[in-house]
Amino acid sequence: MQIPVDGFMYPNEIELQWSVLIVLYPFLTGLVAGAFILASLERVFRVEEVKPTYRLALLTALAFLLVAPLPLQLHLGHPERSFEMYLTPHRSSAMAMFGFVYLWYLMAVLLLEIWLDYRKDIVVMARANSGWKKRLYRVLALGSDNISEAALAVDNHAGWIVTVVGIPSAFLLHGYVGFIFGSVKANPWWSTPLMPVVFLFSAIVSGIAAVMLLYMFTGSRRHRLDTRCVDTIARYLFYAFIIDFSLEMLDLIHRIYEADESFRSLDFMVHSRLYTSHVVIQILCGTVLPIGLLALTQVLHLSEKVRLRTYAVAGVLTLIGIFAMRWNVVIGGQLFSKSFLGYTTYKMGFATREGLLTAIVLVLMPLGILWGLIKLLPPWSDDESLPV
Template sequence: MVHGEAWTLKELFVYPNEYIYWSVQIVMYPFMTGLVAGAFVLSSLYHVFGIKQLKDMARFSLVFSFALLLVAPVPLQLHLQQPLRGINVFMTPHFTSAIAAFGIVFSTYAAIVASELWFVYRRYFIETVLSLRGKADKGFFEKIRQGIFSLLTLGSYDVSEKALKADEKAVKILAGVGIPVACFLHGYAGFIFGSVKANALWMTPLMPVIFIMSAIVSGIALCMLTYIAVMEIRKFLVSSRRQALSRPQAREELKGAEIQVISITAKYLLLFLVFAISLELLDLVFRGYTAVKSWDVLRSVIYGRDFFDIFILQYGVGNLVPLMLFLVPGLTIKRAVVGTLLVLFGVFMMRWNVVIGGQSFSLTFAGYMHYHLPIVPHNLETFKEGLGGALTVAAMPFFLFWIMNKIFPVFGYNK
């Protein structure tokens, strides 16, 4: 069977070689990089602009951003027909291609986030090593732990006032440099689509900007959601442990998610959400007004075939409802959870409507293609480019975050 045939249904006049070649993994790719960029921008709001209320959120979102970052190339890798040759992009980058820049942009960004993390956690690494060294009878795991953390200190054990000041300065600079790089990383993902002149739906110079705005929206939403979830789980664990030992409950340890932190973060989310919606609507209005050759088929897709996906799921459920949830005064944690979930869903639908929607009409402008997401896989291909593959990619950052939290503790460590 030809690649793409398993999930493509053709209707009316379609060229013989046309299929939905870019499937759900290519929806996941901009979704994941968007989350990376958004999470990083959120953490930078504290480090660069000194928005104090976001302090708790900043460290959390930085670590989470790194976890997401490691997952971002996975969907690309999963969709390649020759996954073992993915490395060729680094070996012979062909710079007229937007994808070729991936290696460079991605590595630069990864280096920035990794070094920022190092500066943020440097003191913690040193303290951990020193405390382990002082310990008399170390177990096997403690020895390994000491080894890992000694390595992470990179041989620097200076915790003088001056050195810590220098750390802070470095973090500030890296966070500042990171913002444009994060935007570039994601803006360029938008460029990959926006520059395809053969695709009538994708081709617009607004695409990178739209992608950046919705990226920040989704990143903030995911950080809020995970922050709430983690804080509440911790509260639950601590209280149940205390109850088991029947000790008096320390208030400090029982702290759940702070509504103050959430409502401040929600304001930034709203700001970027409004930007994102405005740009998307501008694009839509402009297409209708100029009505070039492709408009007939685009209109039939946007207002006909994909109406439910675009106007009900994306704009309605994914944008309008959360907009109202966050705008109504007296934000509660529960409302924030529902709102962020819907925002994440809305951004995912936006990626879906761009990637899949862009392939739902033929290059003939006289035919259509339907994408049927493979749910029950019957071979590796339908797993990779089906529900299973998408869920695997979606779950990976949480798993990585869980591991990374053991090295970069997000909670319970205060300077």
């Protein structure tokens, strides 16, 4: 297969190293971090309006976090050796800490917070069920049956501490992913200290948008959609998006103004091979348009129905825009030569190990896991007359 090349690439550069799966990885972890930060809004910052999404946000974060390492594993030449990251992590490597950051976030933050919050429900379900379900819930409760007022107060307090620890952890998880790219000095498209911050805020944006959409979907199916809650989430999405957009523009303006040795090459790439995915999809459709739509809902007095539809459109566009942003960072960073003299092409396979089909399955997988988690640990009780 001949890969189309313009100009001169170092001969080993022609084939891209990091595929669409590596695009997925920051996208998925971004959703995790964003969803968790939305959940912590209620828990730590006492934004009562978003309470109906608290548990859904936690389960969403967990579902996406469970899938996040899969694209990495599939991408490795030797997945069977990946445990070496735990055995002999190289301290100077930005990537080596991934395993530990991931485990910390999964075990010490997310699972812990979910467990503490759900413990009462788990014990109640263990009591109410029989057979394998009873056993399952008993295992989940670690055999403990104590849901006295005092015990729950302990859980609540511990949960608060976990969330407080969790916020910097969520920042760490995703800022760190940004650092993996931002610290590659050989690659001027990646190498910027803004990268972790941009990754973090785009993560918050995508996570909030994803939970908002999931809440709107599940809430309307259950006929228990709290519009005030959606309004609040949309407002936070709007704020976070403005910060994210400002940072991205800062990065862009800085690059244009500084115009260092790599600028002409990168500028040409953005105006040619990356034009559709970067300018059209990421900036115009995925950032400017949703920010505009969200701004409209803040300024105009729209009816509830129009508002909700606008949020839905803005949310979907946001997710597309953030995905495009990940794409442009990961793929864009490999399309130009480090000699700044040429450009290569990314050929995505379809039903290959790192192909489009795999990517689609990996995006849908967390939704399936979320469905299972909602069955196992319902974030709401259906017999209630009022929303949770």
